[in-house]
Amino acid sequence: MMTGRIKEETAGCCCILGALTLVITLSAAYAFVVPVVVTVDDAALTRLDLAAAPAPDGNNGTVPSLAINLSLAVAVRNRNWAMSAWLPAPPVGELRFRGVPFARGWLPVAPRAWRPHRIRARRTEMYRVSSEIEGVLMAGLGSDGVDEFARESAAGVFQLELVVSGEVRYQAHLHRRNFSASCPLKLSLSTGAFARVRCT
Numbered sequence: 001m002m003t004g005r006i007k008e009e010t011a012g013c014c015c016i017l018g019a020l021t022l023v024i025t026l027s028a029a030y031a032f033v034v035p036v037v038v039t040v041d042d043a044a045l046t047r048l049d050l051a052a053a054p055a056p057d058g059n060n061g062t063v064p065s066l067a068i069n070l071s072l073a074v075a076v077r078n079r080n081w082a083m084s085a086w087l088p089a090p091p092v093g094e095l096r097f098r099g100v101p102f103a104r105g106w107l108p109v110a111p112r113a114w115r116p117h118r119i120r121a122r123r124t125e126m127y128r129v130s131s132e133i134e135g136v137l138m139a140g141l142g143s144d145g146v147d148e149f150a151r152e153s154a155a156g157v158f159q160l161e162l163v164v165s166g167e168v169r170y171q172a173h174l175h176r177r178n179f180s181a182s183c184p185l186k187l188s189l190s191t192g193a194f195a196r197v198r199c200t
């Protein structure tokens with residue numbers, strides 16, 4: 001009888017310790033949010049031109065006009081090991097040259113339409129983005145920007161920036177949080193070579 005009771009007590013004690021450990025572990029897993037990480041895993045640039053277009057204000061001046069064909073594979077990774085992350089709306093991508101934005105839009109998950117979706121713990125969601133823009137006026141690009149474009153064109157490597165921003169809600173957390181990540185892209189028309197970029 002004695003031994004039996006001692007065993008029971010020990011077992012009960014272990015149970016409480018085990019439950020306590022579980023509670024602490026789960027609290028740690030759900031209390032602390034590890035923010036999503038954005039990377040650009042692949043890119044293909046087939047066209048990038050800068051031309052002079054007549055200024056829209058009717059003066060005789062000209063404004064730089066950019067044409068681009070670019071497709072990107074953007075990954076959003078949920079690094080939490082227990083919590084899912086929900087994106088209630090599609091993330092927005094903005095492309096910039098020398099800080100001047102020239103394209104802004106959703107990052108769609110082709111081919112299905114967007115609906116709030118879940119990135120499970122430790123999983124990655126891929127977004128494919130393509131921009132085919134015939135001519136967008138870049139009034140903010142001064143003559144130094146035009147010179148820089150010419151230099152990069154001669155060197156064969158263009159430096160663009162992709163800014164990805166959106167809202168995310170983590171499991172067990174009520175509030176949505178904003179995230180924004182800047183991805184410096186180095187793109188070559190001729191070789192098509194691209195090294196994966198981690199956005200910050």
Ligand SMILES: *[C@@H]1O[C@H](CO)[C@@H](O)[C@H](O)[C@H]1NC(C)=O
Nearest residue numbers: 046047068069070131132133
């Ligand atoms: C760029 O995209 C346009 C529109 O889709 C297409 O007509 C054109 O052939 C493309 N050019 C290159 C060089 O890929």
Ligand SMILES: *[C@@H]1O[C@H](CO)[C@@H](O)[C@H](O)[C@H]1NC(C)=O
Nearest residue numbers: 054055057058059060061062
């Ligand atoms: C634009 O150029 C035309 C012809 O050269 C000239 O008559 C006109 O005054 C100019 N307009 C402006 C706003 O400079």
Ligand SMILES: *[C@@H]1O[C@H](CO)[C@@H](O)[C@H](O)[C@H]1NC(C)=O
Nearest residue numbers: 165166167175176177178179
């Ligand atoms: C998130 O961004 C949106 C739009 O830019 C803004 O209206 C909202 O206040 C931001 N929310 C937080 C929590 O920063």
